[in-house]
Amino acid sequence: MGCKNLVFAVNGQRFELSDIDPSTTVLEFLRLHTRFKSVKLGCGEGGCGACLVLLSRFDPASNQVEEFTVSSCLTLLCSINGCSVTTSEGLGNTKDGFHPIQKRIAGFHASQCGFCTPGFCMSLYGALIKAEKTGRQKPSEGLSRLTVSEAERAISGNLCRCTGYRPIADACKSFAADVDIEDLGLNTFWTKGEDKEVSMSRLPSYNPSKDIRVFPEFLKEEVKSWVGSGVKRCNWYSPVTLEELQCLLEPHGENKPNMVKLVVGNTAAGYYKESQNWDKYIDIRHIPELQVIKKDKTGIEIGAAVTITKAINELKGFSDWLCNLDSGSIFRKVANHMEKVASAFIRNSASLGGNLVMTQRENFPSDIATILLAAGSSVNILADSKHEMVSLEEFLQRTPLDPKALLLSVKIPFWESKSSMVLFETYRAAPRPLGNALPYMNAAFLAEVSQCDSSNMICINSCRMTFGAFGTHHAVRARKLEECLVRGQFLSLSLLSEALEVVKETIVPEDGTSCPAYRTSLSVGFVFQFLIPLIDSTATITKHIGHCNNDSFKDIAHDGEQTAEPQLLHGKQVIEVDGEYCPVGNPVAKSLSTIQASGEAVYVGDIPSPNNCLYGAFIYSTKPLARVKGITFSPTLPKDVVISIVCFRDIPIGGENVGSGGIFGLEPLFSDELARSAGDRVAFVVAESQKLADMAAEAAIIDYGVEDLEPPILSVEDAVERSSFFEVPSFFNPKHVGNFSEGMAEADHKILSAKIQLGSQYYFYLENQSALAIPDEDNCMLVYSSTQVPEFLHGVIARCLGVPAHNIRVITRRVGGGFGGKSLKSMPVATACTLAAYKLNRPVRTYLNRKTDMILAGGRHPMKITYSVGFKSNGKITAVHLDVLIDGGIYPDISPIMPMNITNSLKKYNWGNLSFDFKVCKTNHTSKSAMRAPGELQGGFIAEAIIEHVASALSMEVDAVRNVNLHTYESLGLFYPGAAGCPEEYTVPLIWEKLGLSSDLAHRFEAVQEFNQWNKWKKRGISRLPVIYEVVLRATSGRVSVLSDGSVVVEVGGTELGQGLWTKVKQMVAFALGSIHCDGPTNLLEKVRVVQADTVSLIQGGWTAGSTTSEASCQAVKLCCDILVERLSPLRDSLREQSGSINWEMLIQQACVRSVNLSATALYQPDFGSMRYLNYGAGVSEVEIDVLTGATRILRSDVIYDCGKSLNPAVDLGQIEGSFVQGIGFFMLEEYTTNSDGLVDAKGTWTYKIPTIDTIPREFNIEILNSGHHKDRVLSSKASGEPPSLLAASVHCATQAAIKEARRQLLSWSNLDGTDSPFQLGIPATLPVVKGLCGLDSVERYLKWRMGRN
């Protein structure tokens, strides 16, 4: 076996390495050892796509290059020997010019914080290359061979938390050969209504022959010279024969066999995080037996190292060739199901064998095992030098595969029978329809059926009914069920009914599995779906069976239901640009979005580490209340890893143990002797690399003591019992409206003490918390932090170290998504780094891993609400009272503002009289913090829940109840004193009507009713609701400096989080400086650069929060510009007098010569009387639920939102769409749960499911209402960052409406009249929650009803 260096190329640059730790991933190498930082670490487990690269592999034998995307966080560096890696910088960059993908991403406004953007570029790039190889017809100029549907699917594995995906999808589809460019959304290339061809010609050109990078020639030559030899490098081995492999597997010397790791794609490491070091890594991909694809008349054999992507392609190809044969259909369905396994970039490197082995050994909830088991597959194993062919069923049942044993291949047999027809279907219920989510359950059924000539009835001759991933060791065949179905009886309702009873007895999840009853009900639903068409539509089926194509069942569905094909994403954006304050008000592209796409934009983690830099990781408590007696490390941690453990004892004399602080109090940096929550920071362990620091933190063992301690407070009820509350300063106490008792006295009906419970939500910014602290001269510290609040962080660090504030300098260039989570919660991260740097006198940095970030984050406030409401018979509400228990966690953070925020949006309806009692509970949970619309999101929902309840009690249409309770201008003034503005500013009634018309609401209400009448297993609901949201402007500073060449540098207090602050500020500076009216065509917008926030350069920056920072920053720089214009005007006049005309550059040149002060600083202080104002909007959503699985599909959402006069409609549109989609996450998907000690147990992308492109509204229409002049606003603009998230409650309410229909139907099956008891749809409305309300036994009840009827 040869011993060679590792050679590969990155963006055409050759790398040769001799000494590599074989556990190094491609991401670690790129980020730590190259200048290519576009690969971002979002999750480290294959679940987000932020780290994608394109891998190109040259095969000297065929002279072909194979190209595919992979997640660099899982791909091991040693496995890319001879490969060429392309990152987004390699596609295009500032120096060489940007790639059309990057330009189109920017032009379609598809990047906000930009952290996810390079990953999306790579997914699209991979898809373009794949399409190019299809040999499809040459597309028109500027387009590719990609189809729109492929373009949409290409990005289904990538996560974005900012944009809401629609603009990214548009940018991708702009490359598709079959795109209708009128379907594409707002962009900078053309304006709506322009001639299609003209529009097309404006797109940045795409030409595959130059825009697809070629494999480096030098590498081809090298690869050719390596042919035929296996490789050993450090502890990495790449055998090319089975014999070589077996030799390696033999224990030599002290190598114990279990210290050998066989590797194919290494994607299993995303699930089973590894901490151990292996003696040998054996890459088994080069062994021909493991790469075999053999097709013959007995079936198809696929080598174990064949990737899932390749297996899919082969199966599809084979099925096309087999055409109408039963096996063709089986192979195609297996392939189709496999396309929902993980995401494309995982399937590209993940192997079939790897999947089966991790399933067999570790009980991984596999899809592949289930479907292959149903298809009757067998596996070829090599153990103890013996080949053995066993059925997959037996393989799965055996004891875990020996580490020395090898899975060689899988064989899927042919299924053809002369006397019967073979039917095959696969099923899957998962939070995301297109994949990138493990299923709650999967199933696959194969049945050989024949029909009775005389009756046309169908009989099952044999079958394989398999179920998996439901809380079982591995996929299983339900033998009893099979026996029940093949007893020679014709299929009938009673046989089906009997079979379903067997299913329920058989498919029982193991103890400890979540939602066990739901999973069992899924199994019933799947079997029902498979068999009912055979009973109900015999004649049609017979026809199809004749063609051996059971795909036709898809259209038949049950009882003649029609199921719609998944619809592609589309939408309309309506904006109005009036040019009054040009360029303010123009939809200009986001500043620096091209460098975000290329990955050149610098985040804290991209700043190169200074010499001698150390890395830290938090050790946190896993107990809610316990003494910390000491910290030790697991003996498996190598001795020299830990350099230091920093804890409260390291706070210097004169300093304080403070890690964050706001107006309501301070939070310690570290727990002292007592840890007060699971997730409390106990210490910060410092090591030579982030990997080692994380490993040490993971290996930390805290010695706890709980003797003499009171039990922790882990619920709001406990807090009430023990009177454990945070004080709410009177200024933050909301005021009651009217008199509740009097309002109740007026009511015709009352609902008393109804309850609502709301959980938490995690930020899931793509960039985790990060900071870098560098000691400077004279006891000073330079701190780079990804924070929303540099000024306050600065103060906290100074206080912690006990040094004057001028010793500290905090710099924030940009933040990779914040959503409130990088305000107070960013502070301890940067403070810990600074304290460690101070202690060790060396630079210290950290980038939290996703799990730690999730555990420390706190997130949105959970709460319990009890309400009483009085109302008239026409739905008019006369009084509401709320008792709200808010879980604030252990430290105050921003919790005392919650009562005010909750009532802020709750007051969107005229409740007549409103009273409340809020208790902000102090519990032993991590402190909860601000998250986009903190409290307002919950308040808006509580309002809707009350409305829904009233409507249900009166059996009225909910929309009518909403209508009758909308505010008049007069009632608005009562509920929002001092913020309501003048009558014409109140636009809700206008928006309400407009939305009714633009969304065709009346007609769609009818269409939904009709749909529900004709469909049993799919139900639809539609819901419209308003938003009223009060925001407050805060003081902030700005500085504008004009340099001698006329270019302009701008500093603002606010930080750029992706919300477009810099873009709006640039526009404002160009507008305000433009008022100097120089002569000539200077484009001031292009001359302006906004630079990082730096707390010693510009002070009093304030908070970047509450949706108003952009407008406040704009106003601050406008004040600066006004000062400059005033200083420059006399000079302009005199120069113009002298020379007739004066352009900008000459003016500035002369101003420099004459020492005019060209830098101006201002602090914007909003006027107290008008600093609070209201934002308005409304949204309508239509959803479809699957009564059998509980899956919800958002068919359409329409939003009209009043931005005043938008400062930049493209940016505001992005905010509206992005916050709406984040709201969908809260209402429908995201489960931020804890264990019984309060420790967060959703640890990453495997269990925490933010929306993806397949879970957003299929049709998404946004109109930004330009409501004209608002004298007290910044150039008449209004906020857009948070309020639209509340409109996502329309999706939840529509789901509730659809469930109501399902329940009505369920009652009718029980022969009860449609009087359903009120129910409340929980949040998030996940599949189990929806299904639970639709009836876990809906199938059984239906069958009973049917049988009773027959």
Ligand SMILES: Cc1cc2nc3c(=O)[nH]c(=O)nc-3n(C[C@H](O)[C@H](O)[C@H](O)COP(=O)(O)OP(=O)(O)OC[C@H]3O[C@@H](n4cnc5c(N)ncnc54)[C@H](O)[C@@H]3O)c2cc1C
């Ligand atoms: C984000 C993500 C989402 C996923 N979603 C799904 C999903 O929805 N459904 C699903 O079914 N799967 C899912 N998977 C699992 C995925 O299919 C497996 O991770 C993958 O197939 C493993 O293949 P690999 O080549 O990467 O294996 P590796 O990680 O290289 O190896 C896995 C294990 O198998 C051993 N091994 C590999 N090949 C052999 C062999 N031939 N003989 C003996 N031992 C061997 C290795 O030593 C290792 O222990 C997901 C994975 C990820 C990362």
Ligand code: FES
């Ligand atoms: S960081 Fe690699 S997929 Fe998320």
Ligand code: FES
């Ligand atoms: S732009 Fe996608 S995560 Fe921020």
